[in-house]
Amino acid sequence: MSIRLVLATRNAGKVVELQRILADLPGQDFDLVGMDELPGSIGDVVETGATFAENALLKARVIAGLTRLPAVADDSGLCVDALNGMPGVLSARWAGRHGDDQANLELLLGQLRDVPADRRAARFTCAAAAALPSGQHLVVEESLFGTLVREPRGAGGFGYDPIFVPEGETRTTAEMRPEEKDAISHRGKAFRALASQLPALLGT
Numbered sequence: 001m002s003i004r005l006v007l008a009t010r011n012a013g014k015v016v017e018l019q020r021i022l023a024d025l026p027g028q029d030f031d032l033v034g035m036d037e038l039p040g041s042i043g044d045v046v047e048t049g050a051t052f053a054e055n056a057l058l059k060a061r062v063i064a065g066l067t068r069l070p071a072v073a074d075d076s077g078l079c080v081d082a083l084n085g086m087p088g089v090l091s092a093r094w095a096g097r098h099g100d101d102q103a104n105l106e107l108l109l110g111q112l113r114d115v116p117a118d119r120r121a122a123r124f125t126c127a128a129a130a131a132l133p134s135g136q137h138l139v140v141e142e143s144l145f146g147t148l149v150r151e152p153r154g155a156g157g158f159g160y161d162p163i164f165v166p167e168g169e170t171r172t173t174a175e176m177r178p179e180e181k182d183a184i185s186h187r188g189k190a191f192r193a194l195a196s197q198l199p200a201l202l203g204t
Helices: 012-023 052-067 088-093 101-111 178-184 186-202
Strands: 003-007 030-034 071-080 121-131 137-148 164-166
Touching (some): 012 030, 052 071, 052 088, 071 088, 088 101
Parallel strands (some): 003 030, 003 071
Antiparallel strands (some): 071 121, 137 164
């Protein structure tokens, strides 16, 4: 019998990504759905946490409570060494309006204009959380380290991908094929780590 999981997102791409990861778990059968696939109207959860882990767990707990189903959520962003770890949890709204990727990118590049190449280290970090209606939960966090270039490159990805070059790479994550990025990305690593622990949390 399959176990229904709710992913606390309206991003269909995230649902597909986690479906691929869960499908690789031997002996497990998960029915993963996004919030848009559930009956009724569930509003977006306001991210009030100070860390990625706090925001991910907040979303997972709220959705598990509302749906009475096991829920999975994530929160991620870019942490820049020269900006003392910012934009961090504010990554998606760094320029003031949530989800304006171009404005966020341009503001960040402007803030780093005079920062030399040897001080442009950064990391993408993702926290992924799972919560049960009973209150049980788990959280994992993974990062992808790299540096920031001065001009956007590549048409793939989203957000800060066009200026982020992973360690050991010469390409930005926006220049990589989706499957290449998935294999090393902070989100891919976090979801794979979470998926490996889900059976124990669910008692399957």
